[in-house]
Amino acid sequence: MTTIRIKTVTLNRAFCLWAAASLICMMLIFLASSQTAVDSSELSGSLTRLVVGSVWGWFAPAGRDMPRALLDIAETVLRKAAHLFNFFVFGICVTNAVRQLSGNMRRVFWASLIWCSAYAAFDELHQVFVPGRAGMWQDWLIDTAGAFLGAGAVLLVVWRRANKKRKAGGNIGMRG
Numbered sequence: 639m640t641t642i643r644i645k646t647v648t649l650n651r652a653f654c655l656w657a658a659a660s661l662i663c664m665m666l667i668f669l670a671s672s673q674t675a676v677d678s679s680e681l682s683g684s685l686t687r688l689v690v691g692s693v694w695g696w697f698a699p700a701g702r703d704m705p706r707a708l709l710d711i712a713e714t715v716l717r718k719a720a721h722l723f724n725f726f727v728f729g730i731c732v733t734n735a736v737r738q739l740s741g742n743m744r745r746v747f748w749a750s751l752i753w754c755s756a757y758a759a760f761d762e763l764h765q766v767f768v769p770g771r772a773g774m775w776q777d778w779l780i781d782t783a784g785a786f787l788g789a790g791a792v793l794l795v796v797w798r799r800a801n802k803k804r805k806a807g808g809n810i811g812m813r814g
Contacts, residue, residue: 649738650738652734652738653735653738653739656731656732656734656735656737656738657735659731659734659735660728660731660732660735663724663727663728663731664728664757666724667724667725667728667757667761668761668764670724671761671764671765671768671771672764672768673768673771674768674769674770674771675768675769675770675771676770678771682713682716682717682720683709683713685716686709686712686713686716687709689712689716690704690708690709690712691704694708718777718780721777721780721781721784722780722781722783722784722787723784724781724784725754725758725780725781725782725783725784725785725788726784726785726787726788726791727788728754728757728784728785728788729750729751729754729784729785729786729787729788729789729791729792730788730789730791730792731788732750732753732754732785732788732789733746733747733750733788733789733792733793734792736749736750736753737792737796743793743796743797746789746793747789747790747793750785750789751782751785751786751789754781754782754785754788754789755778755781755782755785758777758778758781758782758785759778761778761781762774762775762777762778762781
């Protein structure tokens with residue numbers, strides 16, 4: 639007969655704050671994915687024109703217009719960078735929430751990455767039902783990479799803090 643042991647967990651303030659931050663990230667990602675293709679394209683296009691137009695003004699000869707191909711490439715890069723950044727932040731929030739529940743950093747990392755990757759898959763599936771949008775496995779992969787980097791950044795900070803405490807001869811605390 640197999641015995642299942644369930645660890646009792648006290649939800650501390652840090653967990654609640656990081657879990658709330660994770661939920662806010664999820665809501666913002668969902669809202670951004672709910673934009674129609676036209677609305678999303680207008681937003682990213684205007685942001686791209688603002689950023690690339692500023693840089694273009696510094697380097698281009700006076701009076702020369704920016705090539706449309708350059709704008710298209712820059713918009714694609716900006717969209718993919720937004721995917722990466724959003725899930726980087728989401729990965730940080732989820733990892734810090736999960737970290738409050740377990741001291742095993744390997745489990746924290748994988749649980750966080752799996753959760754973020756599953757949400758990224760849900761997000762791409764959700765886009766299939768939004769007019770003019772499509773779920774893309776490439777975006778899921780970029781989202782997962784962002785979560786990987788975010789979770790990895792948290793673990794790197796925790797590891798560095800633990801090493802500092804170890805060198806100082808202090809107690810090593812993996813939570814906080």
